[in-house]
Amino acid sequence: xxxxxxxxxxxSVPEGENLVLNCSFTDSAIYNLQWFRQDPGKGLxxxxxxxxxxxxxxxxxxxxxxxxxxxxxxxYIAASQxxxxxxYLCAVHAGGTSYGKLTFGQGTxxxxxx
Amino acid sequence: DTEVTQTxxxxxxxxxxxxxxxxxxxxxxxxxxxxxQKAKKPPELMFVYSYEKLSINESVPSRFSPECPxxxxxxxxxxxxxxxxxxxxxxxxxxxxxxxxxYFGPGTRLTVL
Numbered sequence: 320x321x322x323x324x325x326x327x328x329x330x331s332v333p334e335g336e337n338l339v340l341n342c343s344f345t346d347s348a349i350y351n352l353q354w355f356r357q358d359p360g361k362g363l364x365x366x367x368x369x370x371x372x373x374x375x376x377x378x379x380x381x382x383x384x385x386x387x388x389x390x391x392x393x394x395y396i397a398a399s400q401x402x403x404x405x406x407y408l409c410a411v412h413a414g415g416t417s418y419g420k421l422t423f424g425q426g427t428x429x430x431x432x433x
Numbered sequence: 434d435t436e437v438t439q440t441x442x443x444x445x446x447x448x449x450x451x452x453x454x455x456x457x458x459x460x461x462x463x464x465x466x467x468x469x470q471k472a473k474k475p476p477e478l479m480f481v482y483s484y485e486k487l488s489i490n491e492s493v494p495s496r497f498s499p500e501c502p503x504x505x506x507x508x509x510x511x512x513x514x515x516x517x518x519x520x521x522x523x524x525x526x527x528x529x530x531x532x533x534x535x536y537f538g539p540g541t542r543l544t545v546l
Contacts, residue, residue, distance in 0.1 A: 423475035
């Protein structure tokens with residue numbers, strides 16, 4: 320059974336810092352990995368999706384990497400801003416007969432203070 | 434347009450009530466999903482519809498009954514719920530096998546009294 324772990328559980332940083340969120344998964348037979356952002360009481364916003372054949376994806380100040388063999392992904396946020404404060408969720412997408420199943424980590428609660 | 438809409442935004446119901454949650458997307462996506470999210474927990478998959486057919490049911494109690502009347506619409510019918518079913522119910526959709534990025538709606542906050 321796939322298990323996804325995110326470290327740290329919570330992170331508080333001053334504005335302007337570069338930061339790294341970590342995600343690890345136990346079964347490397349994944350189809351892709353997706354990073355989401357969730358604001359309190361709201362739905363999920365997809366940030367980046369990395370296919371299993373890719374090493375990284377970038378969008379603006381966000382960069383996500385994937386090392387499938389070691390079961391790890393990182394989300395790098397450059398020059399953090401208070402508006403980045405949210406919960407960040409990593410989700411692994413199984414393929415084959417488990418198509419459609421996203422296994423989520425517990426999330427990292429990020430607070431960026433001015 | 435990458436929007437998934439959900440109605441209602443909030444719902445309060447008694448244990449004997451029957452209610453329905455609605456989800457709609459007009460992106461031409463052929464896969465749609467229901468998730469349940471408890472406070473401070475990640476979403477848990479409930480159901481997956483692919484090409485309007487139920488393809489995954491994660492052993493969800495029968496008091497939750499999904500329905501996919503057409504490719505744009507997904508309903509979740511609720512009956513005889515328990516207080517522990519109170520949660521944020523999220524709907525998502527994705528295009529197809531080659532483009533599996535899931536787009537989520539804002540959710541329906543359900544409270545069962």
